[in-house]
Amino acid sequence: MNAQEQLKNISIREEHVPGAQSVRVWRRASQYLVILLLVLIPVTGLFRIDPMAGAFRLLDYQVWFSDIFIVMGFWLMVATGLIFMYSWAGSVFCGWVCPQNTISEWANTLTAKLLGRRALMMDVTGLKMQVARRKDAWMNKILLAIAFILVSMLFAIIPLLYFFPPDVIWSFLILQPVPDAENLLWIYSVCILVVLVDASVMRHLVCKYMCIYRIWQHSFKTRDTLHIAYDESRSDHCLNCTYCEDSCFLDIDPRQTLVFDSCINCGDCVAACDHLHSKSKKMKGPGLLSFAFGESGEKSNLGSLLSRTKTAGAVTLVGAFCFVLGIFSYEPYSMVVDRAQLMPGMTAQDYRINIANKRYQPTQLHLVVEGMPASMYRLEQTDVVIENAERKDVMLHFSQDLEKGLHRLTVHAESDDGWKKSFKVVYFSEGK
Ligand code: SF4
Numbered sequence: 001m002n003a004q005e006q007l008k009n010i011s012i013r014e015e016h017v018p019g020a021q022s023v024r025v026w027r028r029a030s031q032y033l034v035i036l037l038l039v040l041i042p043v044t045g046l047f048r049i050d051p052m053a054g055a056f057r058l059l060d061y062q063v064w065f066s067d068i069f070i071v072m073g074f075w076l077m078v079a080t081g082l083i084f085m086y087s088w089a090g091s092v093f094c095g096w097v098c099p100q101n102t103i104s105e106w107a108n109t110l111t112a113k114l115l116g117r118r119a120l121m122m123d124v125t126g127l128k129m130q131v132a133r134r135k136d137a138w139m140n141k142i143l144l145a146i147a148f149i150l151v152s153m154l155f156a157i158i159p160l161l162y163f164f165p166p167d168v169i170w171s172f173l174i175l176q177p178v179p180d181a182e183n184l185l186w187i188y189s190v191c192i193l194v195v196l197v198d199a200s201v202m203r204h205l206v207c208k209y210m211c212i213y214r215i216w217q218h219s220f221k222t223r224d225t226l227h228i229a230y231d232e233s234r235s236d237h238c239l240n241c242t243y244c245e246d247s248c249f250l251d252i253d254p255r256q257t258l259v260f261d262s263c264i265n266c267g268d269c270v271a272a273c274d275h276l277h278s279k280s281k282k283m284k285g286p287g288l289l290s291f292a293f294g295e296s297g298e299k300s301n302l303g304s305l306l307s308r309t310k311t312a313g314a315v316t317l318v319g320a321f322c323f324v325l326g327i328f329s330y331e332p333y334s335m336v337v338d339r340a341q342l343m344p345g346m347t348a349q350d351y352r353i354n355i356a357n358k359r360y361q362p363t364q365l366h367l368v369v370e371g372m373p374a375s376m377y378r379l380e381q382t383d384v385v386i387e388n389a390e391r392k393d394v395m396l397h398f399s400q401d402l403e404k405g406l407h408r409l410t411v412h413a414e415s416d417d418g419w420k421k422s423f424k425v426v427y428f429s430e431g432k
Pocket residue numbers: 237238241242243244245255272273276287288289
């Protein structure tokens with residue numbers, strides 16, 4: 001039996017090319033792990049957004065934009081980490097990480113299973129969905145619709161977890177009243193609609209025509225970046241064979257990948273060709289496709305990659321330094337003293353001490369005024385209790401008996417857990 005006859009004997013089902021499954025298992029594990037992490041990050045309180053305070057929440061602490069070292073250091077590390085990934089491994093983010101692609105692949109697989117593979121051939125041309133004749137049953141369509149709705153309802157919970165505490169989301173899901181989140185139903189409905197449209201209609205059209213992030217990734221790619229290499233010296237193995245092409249769910253011919261194509265380095269084609277060669281007695285050696293850095297003939301071009309990413313490496317170190325500095329210099333409370341003249345019922349003799357608790361726990365602070373006789377001012381409160389991550393105003397009233405002129409004083413604040421802050425105030429008294 002010659003090589004081509006042997007090839008014909010290996011069954012090819014486009015969605016399930018046997019060899020491709022081994023890599024796909026790892027890729028699926030990575031994709032589902034990412035989704036699990038996206039859920040665990042807000043649920044464990046590691047990172048959330050506090051929209052009411054306009055701040056980030058890291059564990060039990062609020063991080064404001066003014067905590068510049070933490071914010072800048074964190075984003076520098078994330079941005080340069082991603083640049084490393086694009087420069088070294090190309091668009092692996094799309095294939096192994098991006099939830100948009102995970103949903104699209106899942107929707108494609110389920111559609112192919114229930115309606116046939118031709119049902120996937122929709123595009124912006126407006127081609128009508130072609131349901132395979134033997135699968136054209138209402139039950140299949142209803143099952144597909146139910147699956148899309150249920151998965152959309154599940155996925156739509158994830159963004160909410162970043163803005164609302166898990167107990168609020170849980171109360172909402174079990175239909176309990178949620179007093180501080182009246183708009184939750186609307187927000188959730190919009191999220192469901194977005195995921196539903198994405199899963200049922202858009203899928204990879206988003207990647208192809210709308211994803212700006214993909215273009216950003218491409219700008220870091222060169223031929224040195226990880227890509228699929230083809231061993232042309234043994235191209236006679238490919239006569240009448242399209243096994244790798246059939247395994248590629250992005251319809252690329254893996255023998256001719258380009259720097260700027262849609263390849264996401266999923267590895268399905270490499271595994272498919274290896275599988276083919278392992279089954280064929282005539283085809284000697286490993287498969288013709290492999291992952292490679294650099295031009296054909298060079299298996300590795302690490303030196304070039306290192307020199308291209310050395311700037312990103314230096315910025316990562318700067319980011320890490322800023323982040324650590326930000327953590328060590330972080331202040332869990334803040335105090336500002338300013339004139340309260342414009343507040344309702346206040347006069348030029350009134351000042352406001354604004355204290356913020358950046359921790360998601362109640363706290364108590366003590367206030368002291370120094371530099372002025374006690375008879376010349378009135379402090380509304382000296383012991384101040386502030387609930388979870390809230391602000392409180394304490395008024396400081398100056399006496400009209402103060403001599404005309406400038407008066408310098410200091411407001412000191414100290415918390416039970418040892419935080420101290422002093423704020424200098426210069427007050428101009430008009431005199432009596
Ligand atoms: S590269 Fe491998 S799978 Fe692709 S056509 Fe050639 S022999 Fe077939």
